[in-house]
Each structure stands twice: as C-alpha cells, then as structure tokens.
Amino acid sequence: xxxxxxxxxxxxxxxxxxxxxxxxxxxxxxxxFCGLTGIIWLHRKIQDAFFLVVGSxxxxxxxxSAAGVMIFAEPRFGTAIIDERxxxxxxxxxxxLDRVVGQLLARRPDIRLLFLVGSCxxxxxxxDLSRAAERQNQIHHPKVRVLNYxxxxxxxxxxQGEDACLAAMVPGLPTSAPDTAPALMVVGTLAxxxxxQMRSLxxxxxxxxxxxxxxxxxxxxxxxxxxRYLLAQPFLADTARALQSRGAQHLPAPFPLGVEGTTAxxxxxxxxxxxxxEVFELATAAPRQRAEKALAVQRQMLQGQRIFFFxxxxxxxxLARFVHRELGMDLVEVGTPYLHRQHMAEELALLPTxxxxxxxxxxxxxxxxxxxxxxxxVVCGLxxxxxxxxxxITTKWAIELVFTPIQGYExxxxxxxxxxxxxxxxxxxxx
Ligand code: SF4
Numbered sequence: 001x002x003x004x005x006x007x008x009x010x011x012x013x014x015x016x017x018x019x020x021x022x023x024x025x026x027x028x029x030x031x032x033f034c035g036l037t038g039i040i041w042l043h044r045k046i047q048d049a050f051f052l053v054v055g056s057x058x059x060x061x062x063x064x065s066a067a068g069v070m071i072f073a074e075p076r077f078g079t080a081i082i083d084e085r086x087x088x089x090x091x092x093x094x095x096x097l098d099r100v101v102g103q104l105l106a107r108r109p110d111i112r113l114l115f116l117v118g119s120c121x122x123x124x125x126x127x128d129l130s131r132a133a134e135r136q137n138q139i140h141h142p143k144v145r146v147l148n149y150x151x152x153x154x155x156x157x158x159x160q161g162e163d164a165c166l167a168a169m170v171p172g173l174p175t176s177a178p179d180t181a182p183a184l185m186v187v188g189t190l191a192x193x194x195x196x197q198m199r200s201l202x203x204x205x206x207x208x209x210x211x212x213x214x215x216x217x218x219x220x221x222x223x224x225x226x227x228r229y230l231l232a233q234p235f236l237a238d239t240a241r242a243l244q245s246r247g248a249q250h251l252p253a254p255f256p257l258g259v260e261g262t263t264a265x266x267x268x269x270x271x272x273x274x275x276x277x278e279v280f281e282l283a284t285a286a287p288r289q290r291a292e293k294a295l296a297v298q299r300q301m302l303q304g305q306r307i308f309f310f311x312x313x314x315x316x317x318x319l320a321r322f323v324h325r326e327l328g329m330d331l332v333e334v335g336t337p338y339l340h341r342q343h344m345a346e347e348l349a350l351l352p353t354x355x356x357x358x359x360x361x362x363x364x365x366x367x368x369x370x371x372x373x374x375x376x377x378v379v380c381g382l383x384x385x386x387x388x389x390x391x392x393i394t395t396k397w398a399i400e401l402v403f404t405p406i407q408g409y410e411x412x413x414x415x416x417x418x419x420x421x422x423x424x425x426x427x428x429x430x431x
Pocket of ligand 1: 034035036055056058059060062118119120121151152153154
C-alpha cells in the first residue's frame with residue numbers, strides 16, 4: 001500500500017521551489033479568448049440558469065460555435081443583439097432589453113436564474129447592466145433572480161468569465177446560522193462526474209461538502225464565518241474575495257490535478273476537519289493507486305520531453321507542477337495571464353527552483369523565445385497553434401484543458417493523455 005503524500009512537510013522541506021520567483025512580466029499584445037467562453041461550461045452546470053449575452057453578432061457567433069448546437073433541447077444561453085439603432089442612440093437600449101427579457105421569461109418558465117452578461121459592445125456604449133438587473137428583479141423576483149456580470153474581452157482572460165459569474169452570485173448566498181460547526185465548500189465549476197467522485201471521497205472521510213456553483217440555483221450553499229472553502233479552479237480571485245467578505249476562510253492547497261495535487265487538496269480539508277490519517281488513507285488509497293499505475297504508463301512517453309506553456313487559462317502553473325513532478329517533463333517556460341501569489345503559493349513551492357515563469361504576454365516576443373527554445377510540446381491558444389505546427393512545433397490547444405474533466409484521481413491519466421496524444425500524433429506523421 002502506498003502512503004499518503006505529506007504535502008505540507010514536503011513543501012516546507014523544499015523551501016526553495018519558486019515561492020519567491022520574480023516572473024518575467026509582459027504587457028503587450030495578447031492572444032486569448034474572452035470571458036463569454038465560460039458560459040459554455042457554466043450553462044451545463046447550473047441547470048435552471050440562462051445566460052443572456054448583451055452583445056454583438058460576433059459574441060453570438062463565438063458562443064454558438066464554441067458551445068455547439070443543441071438539437072433536442074433549447075439552449076440555456078442566447079444573445080440580445082445590440083444593433084445599429086442601439087449604437088446610434090435611436091432606441092432606448094434599456095427598454096429593448098426589458099422587452100427581450102420579458103419575452104424570454106414568458107417563453108421559458110423553467111428559468112429560475114437569469115444572468116445578463118456584459119460584452120465589449122455593451123461596455124463600449126456604457127450600458128449599465130447592474131441597473132437593468134435591479135429593474136428586472138423588481139419585476140420577476142422571486143420567481144426568477146436576475147444577476148449581471150461582465151464577460152467582455154476588454155482586459156480579461158477567458159476563465160475570468162466564470163470568476164465574474166460566481167462573484168456575482170456570492171452576495172445572494174444564504175447566510176449560515178451563527179455558532180454552527182465549520183462546514184466545507186468546494187468553489188469552482190467541476191464536471192458533474194468529477195463532483196460526484198469528489199463528494200464520494202469526502203463522504204468516505206465522513207465530511208459533508210457543498211459545491212459552488214450548485215447544479216440547481218434553488219440549492220445555493222450557505223456561507224458565513226464557519227465556511228472553509230477549497231478552490232477547485234485557480235482563476236477565482238474575485239470569487240474568493242467575495243466569499244472572504246462574507247467571513248469564509250480559504251484552505252490553502254495545490255489544485256486537484258494529478259495524484260499529488262488531488263491528495264494534497266483532499267488532505268487540506270482532512271487536516272482542517274480533523275480526519276484521522278488512517279481514515280484518509282482508507283478513503284484515498286484505492287483511487288490513488290489506480291491513478292499512479294495509469295500515470296506510470298504515460299510517463300514512459302513524456303519523461304524528459306520539454307514543454308512550453310503560453311498564458312491562456314490560468315491553469316498553467318498547476319499543470320506545469322503536474323507534468324514536471326508526475327510525468328517527468330522539463331519546463332521551458334510557464335506563462336500565466338495573471339500570477340495570484342497567494343492562491344499559487346503551494347503550487348509555486350512545488351516547481352523546480354529557477355523555472356522561467358512569465359506573467360502577461362507580448363506575443364511576438366514570446367513566440368521568438370519559444371521558437372529559439374525549440375520545445376517538444378507547446379500548450380497555447382487556438383490562434384497560435386496552427387502557425388507553430390507549420391513550423392514543425394507540436395502543440396496542444398490550451399482550451400481543451402478547460403473543457404475536459406481533468407480534476408481528481410480518476411481523471412489523472414486522461415489529463416496526462418492530453419499531453420502525450422499530440423506527441424504520439426507527431427510520431428505517427430513522421431513515420
Ligand atoms: S465579448 Fe468582445 S471579445 Fe468576446 S465575442 Fe463579444 S466582441 Fe468579441
């Protein structure tokens with residue numbers, strides 16, 4: 001039987017890591033999707049919610065092509081298009097929006113939570129969606145709750161759409177009764193299959209857990225000073241701030257990617273709630289060993305391969321820790337759109353000292369570095385993948401790492417497979 005990875009001890013023993021790293025900060029041209037992209041996984045998660053983008057035809061195309069077309073069910077997202085009359089000030093945009101929302105809610109009585117999602121066009125014409133949401137709430141609450149957030153591509157990276165959405169929900173979460181026992185909350189959208197696995201692991205430890213966001217808007221978790229929360233995603237800075245303003249306390253941990261990350265993440269909750277080591281071991285041993293075995297196979301392919309991460313989803317640092325420590329890959333550069341030192345502290349401590357970490361982007365300079373470094377695998381956005389492939393560099397689309405369930409023990413091998421598959425494809429093509 002393998003042993004529990006003593007992550008806290010290991011972290012402090014390996015004091016160097018990259019805890020004090022001075023990243024290469026770049027503020028130039030960026031190549032990222034906008035925050036509307038988050039609707040693709042959020043609308044699948046909260047099943048009685050609707051996301052109404054207030055934007056242009058470009059926004060509508062982005063969402064429709066990225067989310068695909070549902071044939072047998074009506075989608076839970078749509079776009080209220082700001083047209084020329086609105087832009088020219090010939091129509092009252094607020095009146096138009098009220099009309100569209102009224103029509104939508106009359107036609108879709110299943111909607112219980114409506115998000116008005118801001119975009120670049122709505123921000124450019126300074127459309128105040130918080131005022132619109134307030135007005136809509138006066139009409140439709142309590143049957144429907146109306147919230148707003150921005151998914152615009154102005155100064156954001158695409159995963160910030162989820163952060164903004166969750167942060168908008170936090171003020172409306174019910175308050176937990178004072179003097180109640182500490183309660184565990186997992187924060188960040190996880191695929192239902194992953195959520196079920198995590199719940200089952202916590203159950204085996206004797207821990208009750210609430211997930212936020214919930215699958216149904218009528219089952220929002222309570223929050224208060226007794227809430228202890230684990231972040232399931234690394235891009236939730238505003239949500240964390242909002243939860244902390246409600247008294248919740250963050251449990252610092254690496255993110256649940258790979259065997260090591262998942263074990264440390266679960267261990268953070270187990271330690272906080274006083275779960276006995278033997279109970280923890282019993283709960284985690286079998287899935288952990290299965291994952292270790294599966295990863296050993298993937299490692300044969302990936303060991304010693306050099307990897308370069310362009311900044312995209314904010315998952316880059318936890319992914320770099322996983323591919324280096326569990327798959328033996330060498331880190332050439334780890335780019336991240338933003339470096340949140342507090343949320344990343346446990347991850348940075350696990351990276352090899354001297355890792356080149358970059359924050360932000362100046363895409364031309366970064367491409368020059370990448371080409372000069374000639375890595376074996378580049379993780380980047382769609383816009384960079386084809387030009388790099390044309391230069392003979394193997395790529396992995398970063399967005400797949402967000403759309404695919406990758407958290408937890410059972411997904412560790414699939415996650416490794418996302419890195420090994422492009423290399424296998426390259427070998428086949430060469431043969
Ligand atoms: S929000 Fe902005 S970046 Fe995103 S699709 Fe609409 S116009 Fe494009």
